[in-house]
Amino acid sequence: MSTSANSTASVGSKISVSGLRKSFGSNEVLKGLDVEITEGEVVCVIGPSGSGKSTFLRCLNKLDELSAGTVIVDGFNLGDKTVDLNEVRQHIGMVFQHFNLFPHMTVLQNIMLAPVELKKQSTADARATALKLLDRVGLADKATARPAQLSGGQKQRVAIARSLAVNPDIMLFDEATSALDPEMVGEVLQVIRDLAAEGMTMVVVTHEMGFAREVADRVIFMADGLIVEEGTPAELFGNPQQPRTQDFLSKVL
């Protein structure tokens, strides 16, 4: 599909991060991260508030500028000025804590906007896809509703459907369930779980430790802008090595 297809990173690598640093003014928030994520892998990122989890995620689709280091996503080097960011972003969906649905559009219009504007699909095809995606997240009956008429859980499922509409092969979730009432967390996690089962490559920032333990192939623990420890859920939750990790887990588990 892409002419600048992956040639440097190892085969199967979807995201390759090395030496990533990010500062806001004099405040260095990411202090040198190295991460490799392979195709189909589900990586959960946990860590205390302010440790840089969101910033890390936002560097992966360049919502935030990188201060130093390289990030290669689906073969695109984000540091390369000639790379078309809009194209890269169509490969990498993002779901936000506060949904960020477009309030002036119906659910269907929210989902159809990008495919139609990006000329990936005709209006009719985009509508068909949108209805299929809505069905997949269990909201087929909400097509004509406005975001304001939906519950939090429903909003987040629409937001996921909207991201999927441009057919990405990577999904980023930034605390997708944190703004939800507890009884709605399950329905959103189920959608993410289904995506994992279908083999979607995903980076999931979450406070839901049980969920991370269940779906993650790998868990990364961040603190103070650094990756302190990473491993399989069994390793990280069962036998954390670092005192910072032990300390954090003792508070949240």
Place this chain on the structure above:
Amino acid sequence: MNIFRAGKLAVAVTALLALAGGFAGVSAATASQPPTAVTGETYVIGTDTTFAPFEYRENGELTGIDMDLIRDIAANQGFKVEIKSLGFDAALQALQSNQVDGVIAGMSITDERKLIFDFSDPYFDSGVQMAVAEDNAKITGYSDLAGETVVAKRGSEGETFANSIKDEYDFTVKALADSATMYDDVKAGNSVAVFDDYPVLAYGINQNNGLKSVTEKEQGSSYGFAVNKGQNPELLAAFNTGLAELKDSGEYQAILDEYLEQPAPAAASGFFGLLSDSLPALMKGLGLTLLATGLSILIALVLGVLFGFFKVSESRVLRGLASVYVSIFRGTPLLVQAFFFYFGLPQLTGQSIDVLTAGVLTLSLNAGAYMTEIVRGGIQSVDPGQTEAGRSLGLGYVTTMRRVVLPQAVKIMTPSFINQFVMTLKDTSLLAVIGFAELTYQGQQIYAANFRTGETLLIVAALYFIVINLLTMLSNKLDKRFNK
């Protein structure tokens, strides 16, 4: 009218008349004079807009001492006049550039003016006179003014005279801009007496303006008819001859008496009479008010969107540009801006500018600055998460703006837009000071002639009120309809 007609044509016409003897004979028969250089000619005469009783409008027609005089002299001398009501300064400029052949505008003959114009014999002796409120029995002369405040017109002979005697009689002089305001000031008791040009004062008293004169007029300047230096000598000669004949025949005195001596027919009409008399002129003014508002708002919208986007752009240069623009136009009074564009800019560029252009330029640049802030505020009040969602879907900046941010921003901005629209409509009234003939200006012209300030302003205010509320209602309806 032809700019070059003046001197050359006079010669040509004389020759033509000599040839066409028969025709000349006919036209001479209608006038009391034998054919002269001006017979059958049409001259363009410039005058002021309102300087009662010399020139003012009554039911839309120009009338007054100057108008009666020039028309009667023309009839007497067998030439025709085309009157152009330009305003005093504009009339003098038009005369200098030969766009008019003569000017009659209650103009004092002064040494400075004699350097650039040729004046006729004086046709009126003016002078300053003092008047007090009708029911004021206490003040009968200058010596009763001790410790009091009087008013005079800014920059007028009246002000000069009042200042020359204020120390001797121990009073204070306050300067106001026009006669109607001064008379209201005296009637309201804010000042005890007014010093004004005798004919203006006499006319006002004639119109039952509530004052009475209590002193003899001081010897002052004389008014003359003017042509451009060295131009139209035959017109000047004809004016002098005609004037002398009108004086001999008593016609001249009759004209003066009509405006200065005979009291006006008992207070013309009631409020509704005034309403129906003034409505045509006021509606014309309202039309110009709406035209200037409409044009200005449209241009301001374009400016506001442009600079509003500059303000939220990532370029420091563009942001700086927009900030400078906004701070200049928000940081200076609208009135100063209007003066600058109408009087200042032509002096800097040497390019004259018509009053509508200057007015619309002022209002649109001014409103544009406020619009810029409205647009910036609207865009910035949209949750940044909306942009992030759009961009993370792979939509470009422009598409995200157009499809995601702006529809929400416009909804937020609309009430402010409507507010700015109303502000700009009201601000048009400030353009009266540069002579833009909008609603307020028309109102001023009317009470300058009839001295019914309160009633006239009531009508003007009512018109603004009705129009603004109708437009606001309409805008709110549209807002509800499109921005649910």
